[in-house]
Amino acid sequence: MVEFGDDSSLTGQDAVDGLVRLLDLEQIEQDVFRGDIIRSRRMRTFGGQVAGQALVAAGRTVPAERHVHSLHSYFVRPGDSTTPIVYEVDRVRDGRSFSTRRVVAVQHGETIFSLSASFQLAQEGIEHQSSMPDVPDPETLAPLAERYATTDAAAEFYRAMPKPIDLRYVDPPTWEQAELGPRPALTRVWLRADGVLPDDPLLHDCVLTFASDMTLLDSVLARHGIAPGVHEVAMASLDHAVWFERPFRADEWLLYSTKSPSASGGRGLATGRFFGRDGTQVASVVQEGMIRVRR
Template structure:
């Protein structure tokens, strides 16, 4: 890959944004940049992933994140750097807990707490993956939106680092017609290889899921992303990793929405790898506002 090709490669661009710089003057303090977004705001999945990676830089070797809880506090400016301050809450014999504040102009835009654990034996079971068509049988976002000349269409189809394939049909331009409960299944995979670093893969799963976590709310309400005047923003995010994950292989998100009320909607997802193993469980509440 030439340097010109690399600069246009969306996976390379994300990996560069997630490569945080440590502050030599302040311990447990890092700085990162943002990827440009159509609306000029920091992408929530990006700052989640960066916060997790900052915390992971401070834990003992061999400990990986198993849970994360974060609150989005303010919209971030994608043209300004982000500072990450990590607080070491506890290091036990098996677990480490960290809190990360993502800061711009001295104000927090995200506050996250994460727990890390050493690999240990224990009870083993998991739900089974549903039987769905394989990703090769489903149209990609590029095939659906490739001919649409709009900034958001270009982002979904070409600039996103992840290939998304909706088993039940996408709702980019038109509402769903056969999903009264809002359930959906989506295959996702990074558009290129990712280094063999399990912390990075878990962080990239947090990055990727933020693109689709609130989609079931729109699907159940009978609305597409292209709804005029639609306003959506992530409010909080909870995530549990159950097993090792690779984001450069296909992952299946099985999603639902148990509730929407008061301008907020809740999305839930279980994530399976292609072998059928449950690798993560995710929940996110977001602001979802539609003109009357």
């Protein structure tokens, strides 16, 4: 069992090493892998963990020269944070340029998560991207631990975030803004692995996938002036998609800019873009989450 998260004081390189171990799945049969879990007081498994591990499982069945360019996933059932997860990979197709894989994550004999991922040989083509927002440098912003250190239970939800990721809010976190009411449906954070990662590109893709689930729905909450710990709100990821657009390192600063175009029916939609410090757009994300508020 990997011991980092809300029940552990591990930070920095020790926590990052724990994340690397978490993403190093055990192969128990042809195309079948077992993933460890994060020890947590919360019974529900962190969604980014399951998505990251599923991508590892898929990547282990693809030639090393083919890199993931997209994943699409559904969270089917809450994961049990006390039980390892089994990942079963279906080798859907290997073409001349692309490989497609399907993965199901299983606990207690039931599917809790499904993922489809596509891998591609490196190729040349046309290029364009969005402009990176103009934001302060990450070194000028307070680490997350400093932001919630002086707050009360309003920040408890965020204290439970996995510690391997150094997270720095450009815009005030939801719990700091909740009393001020609704604000633009926008959240921007700098993030990186809080230590040095090995050079394996698949590992960096999986760490970004892991981190991409951490603040995405904040933009939905901001639009309504809602924050866990301040309001009675139940949240869960429903589906999650990532497009990997350009090379990057997950242990170097990435700006994660997210916004919410819509919320309805007890669900909120959020989109996100990752940028390197040089302004290069490296990944795009879309997620729909369940958001139920008890007024």
